[in-house]
Amino acid sequence: MSDSGTSVGEGDGTRAVRAGLPEAVKNEPTLPGPVFAAHYHLPGDVSGPYTYGRDDNPTWTLLERAIGELEAPAREDVETLVLASGVAAASAVLFSQVRVGDAVVLPNDGYQVLPLLRAQLEAYGVEVRTAPTANDAQLDVLDDAKLLWIETPSNPGLDTCDIRRLAEAAHARGALVAVDNTLATPLGQRPLELGADFSVASGTKQLTGHGDVLLGYVAGRDGEAMAAVRRWRKIVGAIPGPMEAWLAHRSIATLQLRVDRQCATALTVAEALRERPEVTGLRYPGLPDDPAHKVAAQQMRRYGCVVSFTLPTRARAERFLDALRLVDDATSFGGVRSTAERRGRWGGDAVPEGFIRLSVGAEDAEDLVADVLRALDESAE
Numbered sequence: 001m002s003d004s005g006t007s008v009g010e011g012d013g014t015r016a017v018r019a020g021l022p023e024a025v026k027n028e029p030t031l032p033g034p035v036f037a038a039h040y041h042l043p044g045d046v047s048g049p050y051t052y053g054r055d056d057n058p059t060w061t062l063l064e065r066a067i068g069e070l071e072a073p074a075r076e077d078v079e080t081l082v083l084a085s086g087v088a089a090a091s092a093v094l095f096s097q098v099r100v101g102d103a104v105v106l107p108n109d110g111y112q113v114l115p116l117l118r119a120q121l122e123a124y125g126v127e128v129r130t131a132p133t134a135n136d137a138q139l140d141v142l143d144d145a146k147l148l149w150i151e152t153p154s155n156p157g158l159d160t161c162d163i164r165r166l167a168e169a170a171h172a173r174g175a176l177v178a179v180d181n182t183l184a185t186p187l188g189q190r191p192l193e194l195g196a197d198f199s200v201a202s203g204t205k206q207l208t209g210h211g212d213v214l215l216g217y218v219a220g221r222d223g224e225a226m227a228a229v230r231r232w233r234k235i236v237g238a239i240p241g242p243m244e245a246w247l248a249h250r251s252i253a254t255l256q257l258r259v260d261r262q263c264a265t266a267l268t269v270a271e272a273l274r275e276r277p278e279v280t281g282l283r284y285p286g287l288p289d290d291p292a293h294k295v296a297a298q299q300m301r302r303y304g305c306v307v308s309f310t311l312p313t314r315a316r317a318e319r320f321l322d323a324l325r326l327v328d329d330a331t332s333f334g335g336v337r338s339t340a341e342r343r344g345r346w347g348g349d350a351v352p353e354g355f356i357r358l359s360v361g362a363e364d365a366e367d368l369v370a371d372v373l374r375a376l377d378e379s380a381e
């Protein structure tokens with residue numbers, strides 16, 4: 001929905017800095033400030049666009065345009081809705097599209113809240129099937145499914161699957177296709193152009209990139225399906241605050257700068273880790289010999305900021321995390337400040353005890369690599 005008339009540039013940087021901006025108005029700011037409103041003046045008969053604050057907000061409208069311009073440049077048929085968090089967005093798609101007796105296909109190696117969503121779907125009488133992300137294994141369990149949920153690259157294992165191939169197979173069976181685009185960001189991957197019906201993401205991660213906002217969104221190209229998502233947002237009330245929406249929009253202006261820097265450094269860090277004998281199971285989709293690279297290269301334009309690897313023991317991994325000075329021991333990913341964690345501390349992910357998920361920030365690559373290598377040295381017995 002690019003009706004602002006300002007998205008004239010073709011490059012990602014140009015698109016990011018101008019995304020969603022309204023027409024310039026003399027004496028007005030370029031990006032209008034957050035609109036704090038529970039209700040709007042509404043004399044007479046009820047008519048839109050802005051009636052009540054849970055239904056719509058002008059600050060959301062600009063952010064939704066911005067995200068839509070990045071997820072599907074030059075496509076007028078795409079609608080974007082922002083929600084309170086990535087999980088709110090995922091729930092909005094899953095629970096608005098399926099009914100008792102429907103079957104849903106999820107990955108079995110995706111985001112750690114998926115098993116909770118699975119349990120809730122099953123409690124509502126929905127059949128849930130799972131398969132791994134790698135090797136397009138979800139293809140084998142698609143028959144009679146209502147909705148296929150894809151997460152590529154998967155979090156935290158960083159496997160990939162072929163979105164176009166899976167979407168074609170799902171559509172041939174009458175299923176809708178949703179892709180979790182959190183890790184890739186719209187600058188890394190455009191699921192709607194690859195055939196998905198929904199691109200769903202957490203804006204909490206690299207999209208906003210500063211670790212200070214929770215946000216989610218759904219972009220979709222089927223009007224009826226998106227109307228159901230909108231209705232779900234209204235009845236559940238999982239809406240972002242105007243301040244969060246405005247901060248997110250402001251942050252998107254630097255998306256291309258951040259993503260390019262963080263991806264380039266992530267590759268450098270992965271290359272440095274590859275030389276270390278204590279590191280096993282190193283994964284980064286941008287490494288040419290990574291098992292995920294072939295599929296990633298055909299559908300991604302950037303490979304993300306997350307690197308994962310395994311250290312020999314839990315104790316070694318904990319000492320490594322303690323020894324890092326430029327990398328905070330914290331969950332989540334995508335922020336300008338590097339973070340890492342021992343993923344096994346949460347339980348739930350099928351990962352070794354020494355498995356580390358490292359999110360590469362915007363620090364200088366030389367500083368970050370030096371810090372990681374020093375922490376590896378210091379954490380050795």
Ligand SMILES: *Cc1c(COP(=O)(O)O)cnc(C)c1O
Binds near residue numbers: 085086180202204216
């Ligand atoms: C974090 C994350 C989510 C959930 O997002 P929240 O904003 O934390 O609710 C969903 N999918 C993936 C892949 C994530 O990393």
